[in-house]
Amino acid sequence: MSVAENSSERAGGSGRIGAYLAAHLREYGLLFALIAIMAFFQIVTGGTLLKPINLTNLLLQNSYIVIMALGMLIVIVAGHIDLSVGSVMGFIGALAAVMIVNWDMSIGVTMATCIVVGALIGGAQGYWIAYWKIPSFIVTLAGMLVFRGLSLWLLEGQSVGPFPREFQVIATGFVPDILPGGEVMKGLLDARNFNVLAFAMGIVAASWVVWSGLRQRAHNKAYGIEDEPRAFFVARTAIIAFALVFILYKLATFRGLPNVLLTMGVLTIVYAFITERTVLGRRIYALGGNEKAAKLSGIKTERLTFLAFVNMGILAAIAGLVFAARLNTATPKAGFALELDVIAAVFIGGASMSGGVGKIVGAVVGAFLMGVLNNGMSIMGIGIDYQQMIKGLVLLAAVIFDVYNKKKG
Amino acid sequence: MQDTLLEMRSITKTFPGVKALDNVSLKVRTGEIHAICGENGAGKSTLMKVLSGVYPAGSYEGEIHYDGTLAEFRDIADSESRGIIIIHQELALVPLLSIAENLFLGNENAKAGVIDWRDTNRRTEKLLRKVGLRDAPTTQVEKLGVGKQQLVEIAKALAKDVRLLILDEPTSALSESDSQALLDLMLELKAQGMTQIIISHKLNEVRRVADTVTVIRDGHSVSSFDASEGITEDRIVRDMVGRSMENRYPARTPQIGARIMRVADWSVYHPEHADRQVISNVSFDVRAGEVVGIAGLMGAGRTELAMSIFGQSWGRNITGTVEMHGAPVDTSTVSRAIDVGLAYVTEDRKSLGLILDDTVTRNITLANLGAVARGAVLNERAETQVAEKYRKDLGIRTPGVFQKVVNLSGGNQQKVVLSKWLFAGPEVLILDEPTRGIDVGAKYEIYGLINDLAAAGKGVVMISSEMPELLGMCDRIYVMNEGAFVGEMPASEASQERIMSLIVNE
Ligand SMILES: Nc1ncnc2c1ncn2[C@@H]1O[C@H](COP(=O)(O)OP(=O)(O)OP(=O)(O)O)[C@@H](O)[C@H]1O
Ligand SMILES: [Mg+2]
Numbered sequence: 001m002s003v004a005e006n007s008s009e010r011a012g013g014s015g016r017i018g019a020y021l022a023a024h025l026r027e028y029g030l031l032f033a034l035i036a037i038m039a040f041f042q043i044v045t046g047g048t049l050l051k052p053i054n055l056t057n058l059l060l061q062n063s064y065i066v067i068m069a070l071g072m073l074i075v076i077v078a079g080h081i082d083l084s085v086g087s088v089m090g091f092i093g094a095l096a097a098v099m100i101v102n103w104d105m106s107i108g109v110t111m112a113t114c115i116v117v118g119a120l121i122g123g124a125q126g127y128w129i130a131y132w133k134i135p136s137f138i139v140t141l142a143g144m145l146v147f148r149g150l151s152l153w154l155l156e157g158q159s160v161g162p163f164p165r166e167f168q169v170i171a172t173g174f175v176p177d178i179l180p181g182g183e184v185m186k187g188l189l190d191a192r193n194f195n196v197l198a199f200a201m202g203i204v205a206a207s208w209v210v211w212s213g214l215r216q217r218a219h220n221k222a223y224g225i226e227d228e229p230r231a232f233f234v235a236r237t238a239i240i241a242f243a244l245v246f247i248l249y250k251l252a253t254f255r256g257l258p259n260v261l262l263t264m265g266v267l268t269i270v271y272a273f274i275t276e277r278t279v280l281g282r283r284i285y286a287l288g289g290n291e292k293a294a295k296l297s298g299i300k301t302e303r304l305t306f307l308a309f310v311n312m313g314i315l316a317a318i319a320g321l322v323f324a325a326r327l328n329t330a331t332p333k334a335g336f337a338l339e340l341d342v343i344a345a346v347f348i349g350g351a352s353m354s355g356g357v358g359k360i361v362g363a364v365v366g367a368f369l370m371g372v373l374n375n376g377m378s379i380m381g382i383g384i385d386y387q388q389m390i391k392g393l394v395l396l397a398a399v400i401f402d403v404y405n406k407k408k409g
Numbered sequence: 410m411q412d413t414l415l416e417m418r419s420i421t422k423t424f425p426g427v428k429a430l431d432n433v434s435l436k437v438r439t440g441e442i443h444a445i446c447g448e449n450g451a452g453k454s455t456l457m458k459v460l461s462g463v464y465p466a467g468s469y470e471g472e473i474h475y476d477g478t479l480a481e482f483r484d485i486a487d488s489e490s491r492g493i494i495i496i497h498q499e500l501a502l503v504p505l506l507s508i509a510e511n512l513f514l515g516n517e518n519a520k521a522g523v524i525d526w527r528d529t530n531r532r533t534e535k536l537l538r539k540v541g542l543r544d545a546p547t548t549q550v551e552k553l554g555v556g557k558q559q560l561v562e563i564a565k566a567l568a569k570d571v572r573l574l575i576l577d578e579p580t581s582a583l584s585e586s587d588s589q590a591l592l593d594l595m596l597e598l599k600a601q602g603m604t605q606i607i608i609s610h611k612l613n614e615v616r617r618v619a620d621t622v623t624v625i626r627d628g629h630s631v632s633s634f635d636a637s638e639g640i641t642e643d644r645i646v647r648d649m650v651g652r653s654m655e656n657r658y659p660a661r662t663p664q665i666g667a668r669i670m671r672v673a674d675w676s677v678y679h680p681e682h683a684d685r686q687v688i689s690n691v692s693f694d695v696r697a698g699e700v701v702g703i704a705g706l707m708g709a710g711r712t713e714l715a716m717s718i719f720g721q722s723w724g725r726n727i728t729g730t731v732e733m734h735g736a737p738v739d740t741s742t743v744s745r746a747i748d749v750g751l752a753y754v755t756e757d758r759k760s761l762g763l764i765l766d767d768t769v770t771r772n773i774t775l776a777n778l779g780a781v782a783r784g785a786v787l788n789e790r791a792e793t794q795v796a797e798k799y800r801k802d803l804g805i806r807t808p809g810v811f812q813k814v815v816n817l818s819g820g821n822q823q824k825v826v827l828s829k830w831l832f833a834g835p836e837v838l839i840l841d842e843p844t845r846g847i848d849v850g851a852k853y854e855i856y857g858l859i860n861d862l863a864a865a866g867k868g869v870v871m872i873s874s875e876m877p878e879l880l881g882m883c884d885r886i887y888v889m890n891e892g893a894f895v896g897e898m899p900a901s902e903a904s905q906e907r908i909m910s911l912i913v914n915e
Contacts, residue, residue, distance in 0.1 A: 219789070219790070223790070223793045277786055277787055278782075278785045278786055278787060279778045279779070279782050279785050279786075279787060280785060282771070282775075282778060282787060283778070285764075285767070285771075286764055286767070286771075286775055289764035289765075289766055289767055290760070290763065290764045290765065292760060292761050293760070293761055293762055293763055293764055294764070294775070295722070295743060296719075296720075296722060296743060296753070296755060296761055296762070297743070297775045297776040297829070298720075298743045298744040298746075298747045298776055299743075299744075299775075300742070300744065356764070356766055356767070357766065
């Protein structure tokens with residue numbers, strides 16, 4: 001190898017773009033697939049997909065999947081899997097319903113209890129996985145059955161509901177518009193409603209995407225890290241920024257910013273930051289990449305594994321609360337087979353089965369990709385049978401694409 | 410009989426951002442042992458992967474002429490069917506299967522899908538005898554030492570119809586005597602008419618077995634010469650690094666200070682066989698500015714000793730004390746051991762030392778993330794600077810610190826592991842076979858780094874199976890055999906014979 005030669009080669013033109021594209025095909029592919037699928041459904045549903053009301057619904061419908069995908073990504077990056085999340089989510093919903101509806105407990109106490117219980121459940125499973133080295137597949141498969149049973153027992157086989165209004169707003173409420181100017185805009189746009197806060201959030205988010213992208217680019221340049229070709233950077237950033245403004249504009253013309261979108265957004269940012277920028281995050285990737293080497297580098301691998309499952313439990317509990325509030329009742333079947341959607345979202349988002357690879361943003365996009373598929377196919381009136389088949393094939397295709405990409409690279 | 414079996418013409422192979430081979434040619438005559446030498450990352454392994462179809466025809470430029478025809482191998486199976494068998498730098502046996510099962514893996518001796526075990530075992534025994542092994546065909550491969558595993562690899566090659574056998578650094582993990590046995594076997598196979606290619610950084614071995622040597626430097630073939638022109642270590646080194654090297658070990662005037670570390674009455678039991686004592690009552694100390702060697706045969710328990718001290722990473726029922734600067738310290742977990750100033754560079758870089766799918770940068774900073782973070786938040790700039798510094802200091806060959814280490818050559822991976830532990834800033838650095846698979850030039854650089862550490866008042870413990878290395882580098886040498894220390898001597902009184910006699914007398 002000759003480094004000098006290779007840097008002069010780098011200065012050369014089109015081969016470089018090709019090489020960069022090849023190396024990052026997965027990330028572009030995911031973004032492109034999401035756009036293509038949305039465009040497809042937008043057309044075949046005659047524009048229903050991107051109607052403000054449907055967009056709002058889409059976000060609400062997928063919120064609990066996204067929330068759990070955040071935790072699942074960490075579990076999978078750490079080299080494990082959690083099959084129990086659907087059941088745990090259902091169980092927490094049941095617990096919330098019993099506490100609020102049957103026992104008349106306050107919402108605050110109920111929510112705090114539920115989250116603590118979620119953490120305990122995660123901890124109980126994580127304990128066996130981390131310290132006893134029992135395969136996570138087995139432990140959480142057991143957990144899936146146990147908590148499914150526990151929900152049934154707790155609800156005595158019945159549905160429990162409805163919840164008081166104050167609880168429902170967690171999932172179905174909207175952030176009140178605290179910014180002025182709504183009336184003016186309403187008149188200007190001839191819309192039935194205009195929520196300035198939601199629109200402003202869109203602008204802020206888009207600006208942040210542009211700003212942080214530029215900053216990263218400057219940093220890359222300063223350190224000679226391989227750089228995204230300018231055209232790609234501009235196109236990618238423009239698409240994301242535009243999409244953010246567009247979606248929030250649509251929401252603004254309906255009822256504004258859903259509470260769950262805010263929750264989801266904040267959680268996504270927090271977890272993306274933790275995984276990509278902190279010591280803790282780095283250690284989780286190291287653990288999944290090579291557990292023995294990580295351990296010999298002074299990383300407390302057992303504790304980290306344990307915490308990954310505690311975290312998963314907490315997020316499953318939050319998702320459980322959102323889910324129950326959204327349906328306004330807790331049923332013994334709630335969350336059934338949902339773990340598969342969550343796991344699929346993470347793998348579609350580019351995580352690797354063997355651990356050490358995957359990104360929060362990927363998992364979130366993966367979840368929405370599945371969500372758009374679900375939503376679009378439902379609008380088209382495609383039966384649940386075909387929906388399942390198509391989703392299965394999409395998952396397979398995404399993973400095959402990964403493997404193929406890796407082999408070729 | 411001296412006709413050409415293989416000719417590789419103007420081979421060029423590029424990876425994204427790296428030109429690993431640039432116009433390399435290689436000519437191998439029938440029936441000879443052909444050695445390929447070159448620095449780490451020169452492209453030796455890549456050339457052999459091109460030859461054996463790991464990188465299929467079309468993914469490189471140039472031509473391969475084999476046995477009189479133009480060869481365009483699609484994959485390994487393709488080249489194997491023509492009798493080219495490669496034994497890779499990393500062993501590729503299935504540890505939980507028996508020797509017989511491994512030998513015939515993918516090539517089972519079966520009728521209508523049913524394996525004929527009687528015949529398989531009989532044939533295995535025959536093959537094992539050919540390579541000088543006496544183990545039962547049903548022995549689990551895991552239970553064999555690396556030396557024997559290497560011989561099993563060769564037996565596996567012999568099970569197929571091999572005409573050209575390629576050995577990529579076959580002796581780098583072997584003890585002196587295992588290496589000798591392997592080289593003897595190579596000579597014997599040559600006598601039977603088999604053509605062989607060997608890649609090795611151990612030039613004395615090359616001198617011993619090779620008929621022809623080809624030297625590759627920076628992806629170019631720089632020279633090729635045979636026994637008639639004289640194969641000497643000097644000549645190889647000169648062609649490899651582009652200059653001659655007078656000394657293999659950089660000079661150092663030891664300035665030995667106060668005692669830093671002391672280990673007393675260290676005993677360890679086997680993690681699975683609780684009644685087997687692996688280390689018994691070992692005591693030793695390390696002073697500031699001192700390089701202490703631990704000599705011994707493979708399996709003497711040196712790695713187990715080091716790992717049990719470093720965070721009890723091996724064994725159980727560990728008893729004994731570790732003192733740093735006169736005060737007893739707790740080294741019961743790796744992070745505690747790091748905190749009190751220990752570092753351990755493992756001998757098994759692939760499975761214990763590196764996160765292969767991660768970048769050079771991330772691997773280097775992993776054991777000391779606190780130093781490149783503000784609070785809990787990582788500072789990428791600081792990280793990059795650290796990685797760049799070590800890349801320069803140790804001469805790590807990579808297109809950038811953002812390259813994944815899996816794409817680095819073996820020797821450069823070793824430098825990444827070393828960087829990681831240098832960055833952790835230890836007071837006592839324990840090195841376990843630190844120069845395994847490293848070329849002569851880089852060895853010299855690493856010895857220089859060890860000397861620098863000693864000069865800075867740190868202590869270094871060096872475990873090595875290469876006795877000349879211990880004799881050339883250490884101030885004091887302990888001799889270990891079967892889990893116990895059987896001798897200690899200052900370097901001035903040490904010699905290979907004296908160390909061996911201590912081991913044998915036990
Ligand atoms: N898959 C790959 N992707 C990118 N670069 C690679 C890949 N494989 C090898 N290289 C690069 O090609 C060069 C030659 O590597 P190779 O493994 O052939 O070296 P080597 O001569 O066998 O070295 P060593 O003695 O250390 O084993 C190195 O710089 C390495 O980083
Ligand atoms: Mg090599």
